[in-house]
Amino acid sequence: MAETVISCNKKSINELLKKHTVINNIRKYPALYIMVLPGLVFFILFKYVPILGSVIAFEDYNIFKGIFESELVGLKHFIRFFNYQDFWRVVKNTVIIGSYKLLFGFPAPIILAVLINEVKNKYFKKTVQTIFYVPHFFSWVIIAGLTFTFLSLDGMVNQIIEYFGAEPVLFMQQKEMFRPLVVLTHLWRNTGWGTIVLMAALSSIDPQVYESAKIDGASRIRTIFSVTIPLLMPTVTVLFLLNLGRFLDLGFEHVYNLLTPMTYSVGDIIDTYVYRIGIIDGQYSFSTAIGMFQSIIGFIMVICANKLAKKYTDAGGLW
Amino acid sequence: MEKKLKRSLALITVISILSASMIGCTRGKVADSQEPTGEKEPNTTKSDSEQTKEAGEKAEPVEIEVWNVNVGELPTEKGGTMYNYFKERIGVAPTMPAIPWNGGEAYLQRFRPAMAANDLPDMFLPHGGIEATIIENKAAVNLKDYLPKYAPNVWERIPAEIWDVIAAADPSGEGGIYYIPMIKDYVDHGAYIRQDWLDNLGLDMPKTRNQFVDVLKAFRDQDANKNGDPDDEIPTGGREGGSWMDHLFTPFGVAILAGKPGWEIYEGEITYAGVTKNMRSAIEFIRYLYQEKLMDQETFFNKKKEWDAKLYSDRVGIYYHMPEYAASRIEKMRNTNPNAEVKALPIFDVEGYDGVVSKKVLKRPEWMITADTQEKIIACLTLLNYLNDPENYVDLEYGAQGMHHVVKDGKKVMLEQDNTKMECRFRSNIISEKQIVNRMDESKTEEDAWKWDMVKNLILDTNAQPTILSAANGMPSSVYGDYADIRSHTMYKEYMTRIVIGEWSIDKFDEFVEKWHKSGGEEVTKNVRKWYAAVKK
Numbered sequence: 036m037a038e039t040v041i042s043c044n045k046k047s048i049n050e051l052l053k054k055h056t057v058i059n060n061i062r063k064y065p066a067l068y069i070m071v072l073p074g075l076v077f078f079i080l081f082k083y084v085p086i087l088g089s090v091i092a093f094e095d096y097n098i099f100k101g102i103f104e105s106e107l108v109g110l111k112h113f114i115r116f117f118n119y120q121d122f123w124r125v126v127k128n129t130v131i132i133g134s135y136k137l138l139f140g141f142p143a144p145i146i147l148a149v150l151i152n153e154v155k156n157k158y159f160k161k162t163v164q165t166i167f168y169v170p171h172f173f174s175w176v177i178i179a180g181l182t183f184t185f186l187s188l189d190g191m192v193n194q195i196i197e198y199f200g201a202e203p204v205l206f207m208q209q210k211e212m213f214r215p216l217v218v219l220t221h222l223w224r225n226t227g228w229g230t231i232v233l234m235a236a237l238s239s240i241d242p243q244v245y246e247s248a249k250i251d252g253a254s255r256i257r258t259i260f261s262v263t264i265p266l267l268m269p270t271v272t273v274l275f276l277l278n279l280g281r282f283l284d285l286g287f288e289h290v291y292n293l294l295t296p297m298t299y300s301v302g303d304i305i306d307t308y309v310y311r312i313g314i315i316d317g318q319y320s321f322s323t324a325i326g327m328f329q330s331i332i333g334f335i336m337v338i339c340a341n342k343l344a345k346k347y348t349d350a351g352g353l354w
Numbered sequence: 355m356e357k358k359l360k361r362s363l364a365l366i367t368v369i370s371i372l373s374a375s376m377i378g379c380t381r382g383k384v385a386d387s388q389e390p391t392g393e394k395e396p397n398t399t400k401s402d403s404e405q406t407k408e409a410g411e412k413a414e415p416v417e418i419e420v421w422n423v424n425v426g427e428l429p430t431e432k433g434g435t436m437y438n439y440f441k442e443r444i445g446v447a448p449t450m451p452a453i454p455w456n457g458g459e460a461y462l463q464r465f466r467p468a469m470a471a472n473d474l475p476d477m478f479l480p481h482g483g484i485e486a487t488i489i490e491n492k493a494a495v496n497l498k499d500y501l502p503k504y505a506p507n508v509w510e511r512i513p514a515e516i517w518d519v520i521a522a523a524d525p526s527g528e529g530g531i532y533y534i535p536m537i538k539d540y541v542d543h544g545a546y547i548r549q550d551w552l553d554n555l556g557l558d559m560p561k562t563r564n565q566f567v568d569v570l571k572a573f574r575d576q577d578a579n580k581n582g583d584p585d586d587e588i589p590t591g592g593r594e595g596g597s598w599m600d601h602l603f604t605p606f607g608v609a610i611l612a613g614k615p616g617w618e619i620y621e622g623e624i625t626y627a628g629v630t631k632n633m634r635s636a637i638e639f640i641r642y643l644y645q646e647k648l649m650d651q652e653t654f655f656n657k658k659k660e661w662d663a664k665l666y667s668d669r670v671g672i673y674y675h676m677p678e679y680a681a682s683r684i685e686k687m688r689n690t691n692p693n694a695e696v697k698a699l700p701i702f703d704v705e706g707y708d709g710v711v712s713k714k715v716l717k718r719p720e721w722m723i724t725a726d727t728q729e730k731i732i733a734c735l736t737l738l739n740y741l742n743d744p745e746n747y748v749d750l751e752y753g754a755q756g757m758h759h760v761v762k763d764g765k766k767v768m769l770e771q772d773n774t775k776m777e778c779r780f781r782s783n784i785i786s787e788k789q790i791v792n793r794m795d796e797s798k799t800e801e802d803a804w805k806w807d808m809v810k811n812l813i814l815d816t817n818a819q820p821t822i823l824s825a826a827n828g829m830p831s832s833v834y835g836d837y838a839d840i841r842s843h844t845m846y847k848e849y850m851t852r853i854v855i856g857e858w859s860i861d862k863f864d865e866f867v868e869k870w871h872k873s874g875g876e877e878v879t880k881n882v883r884k885w886y887a888a889v890k891k
Binding site for chain 1 (some may be wrong): 443459465469471472482483484487491493531594595651652654655836838839841842844847848850851853857869872873877
């Protein structure tokens, strides 16, 4: 009797163990693990291995000598960046444009998604959605080209201005107009695309909640503020955190294609500077150091925002 | 057991990461451990005739990959037209990918990664100062001993003084020759004016500053192109960043090429033209033109396409470009206005300044060879030798039959330039004014003589103007060191454009000069003067 109990216990312990070991899991669901493998390899090869390359930020990297032979110089390149005469200009521009994008670019898809959600006609809704997605598939080169043409002396905007008897204005060479234009083009291209995740979140809201709101006599506006938005908040928080991580990462192509020497003072950002230094001038170590600086700031911002989100929202943070 | 598994999994991961990173790094390592190609001695066991004979008879041609400027032409691929063209003639078969140029920026975008991946073509145009790094690391072939033997046309046609300048750019002091330059004995940029517009308005060719401004005013206010609309004329202008408007700078004695200020002797010392008082006066003048709407208000936005469109639609009175490419431009202008006629605009007199074009004979480093086998190095040089044989000049200009020209009544007739159907013609990198002019005289037909005569006069008149030999001839790009913004004229462009569009007053120029010196200009100036002193010796 006692023996059977012991053997029984052993058996259940073994079974328990079996359940928890990775290898048994793999044995049990081999297909799933095989499916994960390419993704894992991708991340290791293309996301983690390149991080090792960041070591060149601390070297005087010489492409003919390679990573191992190049001379170590410590923080020289970081110090050089902080001493760069236009350091504050590029950082300031980056932060300002980043804030504008967050301030206007982040709420826009939320508003749009809520509005589209209120549309009851299915076909109309789908059509509107598709129309809003389309700009996302244009590259920045094309969008910048369109912007320049649109605002040129013979462009549509100036023709309207001239029709009303005013002097035409070259918007693209006015530094006050640069940042608003960056934000506007960003909104035009990305707002529709940004609604995708939100629409998915909206569709998962239980219709019963809306029904009970209706029975309680809530108006449509009331429903939006008391049902839709609160239930959307967890998704919004996650999106916000993801956005913050890319706060300094403004999208090189976007700004670069709109930039001219006349708007350097308001539009020269870290990315465009790195492009000049890294790609055009081939100073690999220096541009890596700047990139690293940017990543560290982004990393700190995500950590802080996550902490705050955990503290002040019910949904919690990313992790 | 679980622990063990975890450990072994972790181990596998670490090993795979390490091995993956090693793959990335060993490529560089292999290249390093190889004997530096620059040190290779030319193969002296075979005589010249044997070499060429061998090359000619070989069933398998020596294939080489070549990179140079491409302005939208088709790539030369294996078995392509130009590939076969050279294969048949010299047993060397070049391929050339279509790398976009875009002022050189797009080329660099492609070149830098290739260089970092140790994946360079056999022979290429080094652009944007890349040659400095390559020479410093002796990563290209030292051509000093090869050239006289395998490319005598290149070696002998370029004057010894120029080879000396190139050898002086070798930082090791060994006087290695790591690149072959583009040599032009004439000025290949100039300003052109619409003679028919002047005639329509009864004006003379402007000779002084005031006359120049008067002509611009007449173009602005009157119907110079006689199309019935007095408002569509753009008196003059240029392109983004102030490129292609040098004719507004040179009268003030500013050394400049395609919008990039050069280095010249000012007040007895070699100086960046961008920070001189000449430049200040030039910018002040251009600012005045811009404010008076005497130049295109969209000058600083014009990309090549937009500016060309304005030229071709008969709207621009004075423009700046290269006479060698004038023929097709004039043709397109005539499509809009059959009376279009273009003449070279002389440098107008400005009181207190000596207007002068600073001529660079050594235009730029044109070819570097990084081929890794003796056979390929010699093949590259055989190709260059062929391209630079004066006997082949006219033939090469005509390109391949069927693609670039057709034969009519036993005479070659050029087809109209159409980049979407044509591969790049490989050209000589040593070009003389005489060669070009002779070729135009020889190849013109009755129907197109007007065009070639017009272009010929542009070249002759442009070169009849006062020119000086640039002091910065062959200056190595290593003088810029790490000062990327000085090399790319970033600050100059910003200040110049903002002053011209009227956002800033001309007084801001003084701030620019001070800032330029502080942000590395002083250091670069020191390097340039040191180099200049060494070359002068």
